[in-house]
Amino acid sequence: xxxxxxxxxxxxxxxxxxxxxxxxxxxxxxxxxxxxxxxxxxxxxxxxxxxxxxxxxxxxxxxxxxxxxxxxxxxxxxxxxxxxxxxxxxxxxxxxxxxxxxxxxxxxxxxxxxxxxxxxxxxxxxxxxxxxxxxxxxxxxxxxxxxxxxxxxxxxxxxxxxxxxxxxxxxxxxxxxxxxxxxxxxxxxxxxxxxxxxxxxxxxxxxxxxxxxxxxxxxxxxxxxxxxxxxxxxxxxxxxxxxxxxxxxxxxxxxxxxxxxxxxxxxxxxxxxxxxxxxxxxxxxxxxxxxxxxxxxxxxxxxxxxxxxxxxxxxxxxxxxxxxxxxxxxxxxxxxxxxxxxxxxxxxxxxxxxxxxxxxxxxxxxxxxxxxxxxxxxxxxxxxxxxxxxxxxxxxxxxxxxxxxxxxxxxxxxxxxxxxxxxxxxxxxxxxxxxxxxxxxxxxxxxxxxxxxxxxxxxxxxxxxxxxxxxxxxxxxxxxxxxxxxxxxxxxxxxxxxxxxxxxxxxxxxxxxxxxxxxxxxxxxxxxxxxxxxxxxxxxxxxxxxxxxxxxxxxxxxxxxxxxxxxxxxxxxx
RNA sequence: CGGGGCGUAGCGUAGUGGCUAGCGCGCCUGCUUUGGGAGCAGGAGACCGGGAGUUCGAAUCUCCCCGCCCCGACCA
Numbered sequence: 289x290x291x292x293x294x295x296x297x298x299x300x301x302x303x304x305x306x307x308x309x310x311x312x313x314x315x316x317x318x319x320x321x322x323x324x325x326x327x328x329x330x331x332x333x334x335x336x337x338x339x340x341x342x343x344x345x346x347x348x349x350x351x352x353x354x355x356x357x358x359x360x361x362x363x364x365x366x367x368x369x370x371x372x373x374x375x376x377x378x379x380x381x382x383x384x385x386x387x388x389x390x391x392x393x394x395x396x397x398x399x400x401x402x403x404x405x406x407x408x409x410x411x412x413x414x415x416x417x418x419x420x421x422x423x424x425x426x427x428x429x430x431x432x433x434x435x436x437x438x439x440x441x442x443x444x445x446x447x448x449x450x451x452x453x454x455x456x457x458x459x460x461x462x463x464x465x466x467x468x469x470x471x472x473x474x475x476x477x478x479x480x481x482x483x484x485x486x487x488x489x490x491x492x493x494x495x496x497x498x499x500x501x502x503x504x505x506x507x508x509x510x511x512x513x514x515x516x517x518x519x520x521x522x523x524x525x526x527x528x529x530x531x532x533x534x535x536x537x538x539x540x541x542x543x544x545x546x547x548x549x550x551x552x553x554x555x556x557x558x559x560x561x562x563x564x565x566x567x568x569x570x571x572x573x574x575x576x577x578x579x580x581x582x583x584x585x586x587x588x589x590x591x592x593x594x595x596x597x598x599x600x601x602x603x604x605x606x607x608x609x610x611x612x613x614x615x616x617x618x619x620x621x622x623x624x625x626x627x628x629x630x631x632x633x634x635x636x637x638x639x640x641x642x643x644x645x646x647x648x649x650x651x652x653x654x655x656x657x658x659x660x661x662x663x664x665x666x667x668x669x670x671x672x673x674x675x676x677x678x679x680x681x682x683x684x685x686x687x688x689x690x691x692x693x694x695x696x697x698x699x700x701x702x703x704x705x706x707x708x709x710x711x712x713x714x715x716x717x718x719x720x721x722x723x724x725x726x727x728x729x730x731x732x733x734x735x736x737x738x739x740x741x742x743x744x745x746x747x748x749x750x751x752x753x754x755x756x757x758x759x760x761x762x763x764x765x766x767x768x769x770x771x772x773x774x775x776x777x778x779x780x781x782x783x784x785x786x787x788x789x790x791x792x793x794x795x796x797x798x799x800x801x802x803x804x805x806x807x808x809x810x811x812x813x814x815x816x817x818x819x820x821x822x823x824x825x826x827x828x829x830x831x832x833x834x835x836x837x838x839x840x841x842x843x844x845x846x847x848x849x850x851x852x853x854x855x856x857x858x859x860x861x862x
Numbered sequence: 863c864g865g866g867g868c869g870u871a872g873c874g875u876a877g878u879g880g881c882u883a884g885c886g887c888g889c890c891u892g893c894u895u896u897g898g899g900a901g902c903a904g905g906a907g908a909c910c911g912g913g914a915g916u917u918c919g920a921a922u923c924u925c926c927c928c929g930c931c932c933c934g935a936c937c938a
Binding site for chain 2: 298299300301302303304305306307308316317323325326381397398427429431432433435440446448498507703706708736738740774775776805806807808809810811812813814825827828829836
């Protein structure tokens with residue numbers, strides 16, 4: 289039992305000045321967490337109980353799924369990370385330190401290497417597989433910008449699992465087992481979530497899905513079809529287009545277009561010059577990029593911007609992408625800024641990629657690769673060709689769903705889990721092989737699965753809070769019942785103390801507000817802010833043999849007979 | 863790393879060159895009060911982020927550094 293009279297807790301009447309997002313603001317105000325440094329937080333008693341409840345749910349679901357819990361240190365030697373090259377690849381996000389002899393160490397940002405080596409050290413036969421192991425461990429990442437309280441910290445707790453299989457079919461099965469375990473876990477945590485397909489990105493795997501908890505302050509943007517349930521990362525959104533089946537347009541025609549460097553000015557010029565009503569969508573934008581130092585042109589309809597993240601995620605093997613700058617134009621004298629078209633790309637030494645909207649046969653108004661000249665009827669397949677189609681244009685709300693063509697919405701969310709099929713990258717690098725039936729060494733294939741444990745606390749807060757405070761699901765709350773003794777008579781406190789014990793004996797966890805020096809109003813406000821789901825008030829109505837029972841989430845109130853109230857409360861809760 | 867903002871008591875803040883740095887919340891003592899963040903009286907708590915400088919005089923002006931927040935870049 290927690291007693292408010294002695295609890296290490298000071299609720300704040302005002303919002304902290306450095307907290308903007310609701311979870312951060314309320315967790316600080318309600319006395320759950322305190323900031324120690326940017327992206328580094330301490331948990332106070334109420335907060336730590338809440339955190340531990342989240343951890344417990346996750347651990348139980350992992351255990352139920354048959355995954356085995358292990359534990360690695362946070363402080364790790366350099367060598368394994370050298371073998372996978374991540375000592376270098378991870379860059380400045382890695383916290384590095386030296387011991388007294390000057391040897392390099394790191395604070396683990398993620399533990400693929402250690403898991404792989406652990407299995408390598410113990411197992412050597414296909415008969416030992418499949419295996420799934422996990423840990424709940426503090427991770428350290430020197431984020432460029434920690435933000436949003438405990439949603440994105442530099443020190444945070446993650447549950448990370450890894451599966452080990454002899455072949456792809458085994459990996460697929462392990463992946464599905466984790467996917468199901470995650471669904472159960474997040475349902476128990478009371479989180480609303482969408483599973484979205486994601487790009488594997490820097491981790492170098494294949495299949496990957498993210499668990500996103502929708503919330504307006506989330507930092508991930510994703511695409512959702514409200515009709516069929518399709519959900520995808522913006523990077524993974526697929527453009528739905530119909531093939532061109534119109535007439536072959538007239539021959540390409542170059543026209544004068546002085547002072548027309550932008551799409552808007554081009555639209556105006558064409559409309560007045562030719563007496564037509566085109567829009568930006570009828571023009572072709574040629575965006576020049578440097579992909580790992582190589583000049584490429586990306587074609588998108590003029591009313592769309594190029595989304596560099598999408599291009600980067602969809603151009604296989606490319607590490608770094610950036611826009612052309614002035615000095616880059618200088619290296620390609622044939623490219624006239626504002627008047628670029630795809631017609632002469634081959635001669636100019638530019639590789640051209642097109643957004644799928646630039647279908648073969650479609651005609652466009654675009655630059656003529658000469659100062660003050662544009663061209664119309666520029667037709668894909670006749671007047672220019674492209675090396676490949678690539679998802680390049682920004683995704684907009686209202687774009688058609690790839691499955692059912694319903695206009696999609698764009699929503700924000702917190703990433704609470706990520707599962708992906710890692711493949712053999714780490715096993716290969718660290719030499720994790722097992723012997724197969726034929727006595728031949730096979731490289732093991734791995735899956736990797738993460739849940740942000742501390743982040744989940746914030747995500748639950750974000751999805752459940754209201755204007756008066758936090759509002760936890762029962763399984764997560766720091767206690768199940770918040771018992772308030774409101775009044776001054778000893779009879780009230782005596783009865784409440786007895787009720788608190790009875791509730792605990794009945795198996796409930798109780799936060800007992802037994803403060804003699806706080807007014808009823810203060811206690812009510814605190815109870816609402818702290819957000820325990822059931823509030824029991826022992827106060828003035830005790831004189832008539834009554835107590836009050838409230839439900840935090842709904843605000844509903846009812847009176848119970850004080851005599852034997854614990855049974856009534858238990859009944860109302862279950 | 864680019865852009866913007868901020869740093870004054872545990873929290874929220876006032877104070878743009880001039881008395882001993884002010885107020886609210888919280889905290890301590892006493893009295894009163896106790897169903898919606900009570901009242902009165904008294905009190906403790908601040909090297910005004912740090913350093914250097916300008917000045918008779920600096921929380922206030924200048925420079926450097928540090929820290930924090932937001933947008934972007936980046937990010938299992």
